[in-house]
Amino acid sequence: GAGVSQSPRYKVAKRGQDVALRCDPISGHVSLFWYQQALGQGPEFLTYFQNEAQLDKSGLPSDRFFAERPEGSVSTLKIQRTQQEDSAVYLCASSWHRDRGQKNIQYFGAGTRLSVL
């Protein structure tokens, strides 16, 4: 069965370039999450969608970061004018239930490794 799919797997960008990272969640999953994982750290929450609605974007580090999920399935995380500190692995996760406590299991994609030179 298909899991969470992310593309590209690797992205090298020059400082100042815009990048777009794609996430295909597990089919039918209502909730979609983006996380940022810096080297040697645990993932950190960026933003949360329930269907097409972005309900929480409190973790986005700056207004250069923008996420969308226009039809409630595929999501795109866009980073404008990339900086070196944006270098990290960007993980997407999806879950079935809106929020059901212990049943709110999030399944992660393999991530996009972004390197900004």
Place this chain on the structure above:
Amino acid sequence: RKEVEQDPGPFNVPEGATVAFNCTYSNSASQSFFWYRQDCRKEPKLLMSVYSSGNEDGRFTAQLNRASQYISLLIRDSKLSDSATYLCVVSALNSGGSNYKLTFGKGTLLTVNP
């Protein structure tokens, strides 16, 4: 102070050893608790949820102490394939009454040696 703190590691143990991971969390509103494992350059995968009564899954035992805000994971008879980073994860109710945002610890690297 970070919201979720784990043993810094790394842990290097021989096959067959028992190893324990400790984790504390600072948000008393935390409702859900998990251990995830992450292999090198791979995505985090759920190892097990952690329940107040404690729970066991084969060689893995998880404990939760809400009063102390402490979570543990015990691995018995460790295998080479257990080598990975173990992430302690909590989620808390937010002001809107939702419980979805996972907060991860930094992770503890375990290497099981032959």
